Amino acid sequence: MSVLPEVGQIHSMVVCDEVTRTQIVQYAGVSGDFSPLHTDEPAARSAGKASIMGHGMMTMALSSRVVTSWFGIESLRTFSARFTAPVWPGDRLTTTATIAAVDIHGSCARVQITLKTTNDDGRLVLHGDAAVAIDFGSKPK
Template identity: 35%
Template sequence: MTTTAPLVAGAKAEPRQFGPLSTQMFVRYSGASGDLNPMHYDDVLARAAGNPSVFSQGMHQSALLATFATDWLGARNVRRFGVRFREQVWPGDILTCTGEITGIDTAPDGTKIATVVLTCTRQTGGIAISGTAEFGVTDA
């Protein structure tokens, strides 16, 4: 999915959907990441704590957003990646990731750096995660 379009301020990535997410995905992410908080895989315990069900790890959504961004601009080009967790994600949710280049600057070594705004939105319109990143680019 790496882009071949010119990378300029205002350029947008093709949106990408993930999901519907399942409890099985949360369990697998728990094992892979070492985040063994039972709120992510034990429905009885999650409900006893006042939640409607288990819910996704914030870092799981962050990983999906990072996958989206690196598929767009290249994993080897990442210079900085940061996110803000905003809304919980539940089984059955469908997440849509979007990205836009907000600026192109030149680093001291001459590398062109694209600053991007990233968003991971639930099907409800709620924003699960928002973020920013910087990528070194060659065709800016």
């Protein structure tokens, strides 16, 4: 990236068109988290849930797409998140990244980013922070 982002600049994208039950169960297999809240519909309902729900870490992974599509995966240095509401099958997830700070150190910059992921009802399901490192002094060969 040759141009530094500016504080307040926003990038938003749909990170998942539709969360599916298959996607949730596949994530359980990859993560090893087979909690009945994620994999067993009757157990989730008996626990008072409307359905099985997506893993928080799955939501975090999907949300990271907005940062990696903007700056590249190689630039990502830190990423943290707080899960604020469940993600359900059928949810469409949109993540908005806002540049919170740009700290320049020589020909490198550390960019702090605030993330908010919402479902199709506009409900906040994730609030997070990320940092990327940009070397804006080197020229591609």
